[in-house]
Each structure stands twice: as structure tokens, then as C-alpha cells.
Amino acid sequence: MAAALKPTAVFIAGAHTDVGKTHVACALIAAARAAGLGVEALKPVASGFDPGNWASSDPGRLLAALGQPPTPHALDAISPWRFAAPLAPPMAAKLEGRALPLAPIAAFCQARIRAAEADLVIVEGVGGLMSPIADRATGLDLMAALGLPVLLVGGSYLGAISHLLTAAETLRGRGLRLLAAVVSESAEPAAPDFRETLGSIAEFGVEAFPAPRTASAPWVAELLARLMSAAAGG
Numbered sequence: 001m002a003a004a005l006k007p008t009a010v011f012i013a014g015a016h017t018d019v020g021k022t023h024v025a026c027a028l029i030a031a032a033r034a035a036g037l038g039v040e041a042l043k044p045v046a047s048g049f050d051p052g053n054w055a056s057s058d059p060g061r062l063l064a065a066l067g068q069p070p071t072p073h074a075l076d077a078i079s080p081w082r083f084a085a086p087l088a089p090p091m092a093a094k095l096e097g098r099a100l101p102l103a104p105i106a107a108f109c110q111a112r113i114r115a116a117e118a119d120l121v122i123v124e125g126v127g128g129l130m131s132p133i134a135d136r137a138t139g140l141d142l143m144a145a146l147g148l149p150v151l152l153v154g155g156s157y158l159g160a161i162s163h164l165l166t167a168a169e170t171l172r173g174r175g176l177r178l179l180a181a182v183v184s185e186s187a188e189p190a191a192p193d194f195r196e197t198l199g200s201i202a203e204f205g206v207e208a209f210p211a212p213r214t215a216s217a218p219w220v221a222e223l224l225a226r227l228m229s230a231a232a233g234g
């Protein structure tokens with residue numbers, strides 16, 4: 001399919017860290033490619049990055065989903081700011097004696113989105129909604145700088161409902177558009193019932209797509225359609 005003049009760009013934010021942002025991003029990329037859509041992805045800032053073994057890192061997983069060879073050039077194109085320590089990026093950067101201002105990160109994302117020859121561009125943040133992503137700046141600040149609509153990913157662990165609702169409220173307060181929410185099923189055996197968690201979130205006014213831990217992902221096609229139509233004004 002021909003690339004749209006202006007791609008639909010979506011920021012994937014977490015209600016918490018390690019909840020499934022990259023999982024959802026990769027599933028969306030696969031669904032977009034299967035539907036014949038052009039798709040690009042950015043993970044501008046990544047920490048806990050091991051240059052000797054990065055297939056399982058977020059940039060590595062995104063490149064694999066995009067069907068791109070894992071070359072240093074491809075890596076630089078989607079994740080220019082990479083740090084070794086598995087810490088919030090500004091803390092990891094400090095350990096390497098590097099400053100990490102927000103402005104160049106935002107400028108990089110804007111330039112890549114403007115130049116994208118794709119129907120959909122997915123930008124993955126780091127950690128939870130207000131995890132520090134740059135010096136004195138959280139992921140929320142990057143979202144606000146980019147003005148992108150947000151796909152919010154939460155989990156189903158005990159405490160996840162509060163995290164998701166707090167994040168949704170915070171996005172609203174900052175004037176950012178919540179395009180859709182996804183509840184990615186948590187792996188802990190003791191986690192509350194997945195369907196009950198979804199039902200409870202809906203009762204509080206947030207409709208969320210369920211992403212259960214099953215091999216097939218029938219929710220993705222519907223989520224992709226929602227993103228594309230919402231971004232087109234539907």
C-alpha cells in the first residue's frame with residue numbers, strides 16, 4: 001500500500017515498567033505489515049543495552065518485528081541513545097558521563113516522523129508514564145513535546161488498575177489524547193483474574209483492549225484498526 005502523506009504516529013506509553021509496551025508494539029508492527037501497511041518504529045532512548053547481545057533488547061525486538069537486519073546502522077536509526085546500565089536513562093547516562101537533554105530526543109522523533117515513508121510510526125517510551133527519560137524530563141514531557149496521541153499499556157498485576165487509571169488521568173490533565181489502552185496480562189500466577197481486572201477498569205471509564213498471554217493475538221487487528229481510524233479522525 002502506498003504510504004500516506006502524513007503517517008499516523010502513536011506514542012506507546014506504559015502505566016508501569018515492564019508491562020508489555022514492546023510486546024504490543026511488535027504485535028502491532030506484525031499486524032500492520034500483514035495488512036500491507038508501511039510501518040516504522042522508534043525507541044529513541046534505551047537503557048540496559050548490551051552492545052554484545054542486543055537481539056532481546058527493545059531495539060532488537062522492534063527491528064526483528066520490522067523485518068530489518070540487525071545492523072549498527074539500523075540500530076542507530078531507531079535507537080540513537082543507548083546506555084548500558086539497567087536504570088532510568090538519565091541515571092544510566094550519568095554513569096557514562098553523558099548528558100541527556102530532552103530537546104534533541106524530541107527533535108530526532110519529530111524529524112523521523114516527518115520523513116517517514118510509512119502509514120504508521122510507533123514511538124516507544126521507557127518504563128512508566130512519568131519515568132525519567134532525559135535530564136529533568138519524564139516520558140510525559142516527551143509525549144507533550146511531540147504532541148502525539150498515546151496508546152497506554154498496563155498490566156493485570158495487583159495494583160495495575162490504579163497505575164492505569166492514574167496514567168489515563170495524568171494524560172488527560174496534560175491535554176494528551178488517549179487513543180486506546182491495552183491491558184497486557186501479567187505473568188505472575190498470583191495476579192488477580194485478568195477478565196475481572198478488565199471489567200473493573202471499564203467500570204472506571206477506561207475501555208481497554210485485552211492482551212492475554214496466548215500465542216495468537218486476535219486483539220491486535222482490532223487495535224490497529226482503532227489506531228488508524230482514530231488518527232484519521234474516526
Ligand SMILES: Nc1ncnc2c1ncn2[C@@H]1O[C@H](COP(=O)(O)OP(=O)(O)OP(=O)(O)O)[C@@H](O)[C@H]1O
Nearest residue numbers: 014017018019020021022023127184185211212213
Ligand atoms: N500480553 C503478553 N503476552 C505474552 N508475553 C507478554 C505479554 N506482555 C508482556 N509479555 C512479555 O513480558 C516481558 C516484558 O514485556 P515488554 O518487554 O514488552 O515490556 P515493556 O513495557 O516494553 O518493558 P520496558 O519497560 O523494559 O520497555 C517480555 O518478555 C514480553 O514478551
Ligand SMILES: [Mg+2]
Nearest residue numbers: 021022058124
Ligand atoms: Mg519495552
